Amino acid sequence: MGTQRNLMQKEGFKADGVSFTGAFTACSHAGLVNEGLHYFDNMKRIHRITPRIEHYGCIVDLYSRAGMLEDALNVIKNMPMKPNEVVVGSLLAACRTNGNISLAERLMKDLYELDPGVDSNYLLLSNIYGVDGASKVRKNMKALGIPKTPGFSSIEI
Helix, strand or coil: CHHHHHHHHHCCCCCCHHHHHHHHHHHHHHCCHHHHHHHHHHHHHCCCCCCCHHHHHHHHHHHHHCCCHHHHHHHHHHCCCCCCHHHHHHHHHHHHHHCCHHHHHHHHHHHHHHCCCCHHHHHHHHHHHCHHHHHHHHHHHHHCCCCCCCCCCCCCC
8 A cells, every 4th residue: 555655645646535535445445453553543633533433433444343342442532523323333333243242232332322223233233142042133123113124135137
């Protein structure tokens, strides 16, 4: 990424919030945590770009994909704005991958306050629990009046 950045600067490209979102996403998918954090710091310090919620969401995803769930949670807790369901849901998805049920349960409480009617988060929690806990989550959804959205798959030929 360093070479590409040098080429972009040479061509007169000025980084903006969107370009940093792309850089964070690339770092996240490549497992480059330190590089992503370096870009986040540069965005604020050198480029004087105030991070928006999508930037914090990318950093949460960066930590989450690397299995650094507590670090991701700290980002959420220390964001200057209230996290949305996408940011918290990113960490919830990582809880499934890492089998962290206790953190998933805490996050569900936060998600319920943000948007109580989103079935996908309950279904994700259900999958984290496995077969034993899934029925409990489904009963809770039914009691709260949250319908399960039917799945749909298609293949275009």
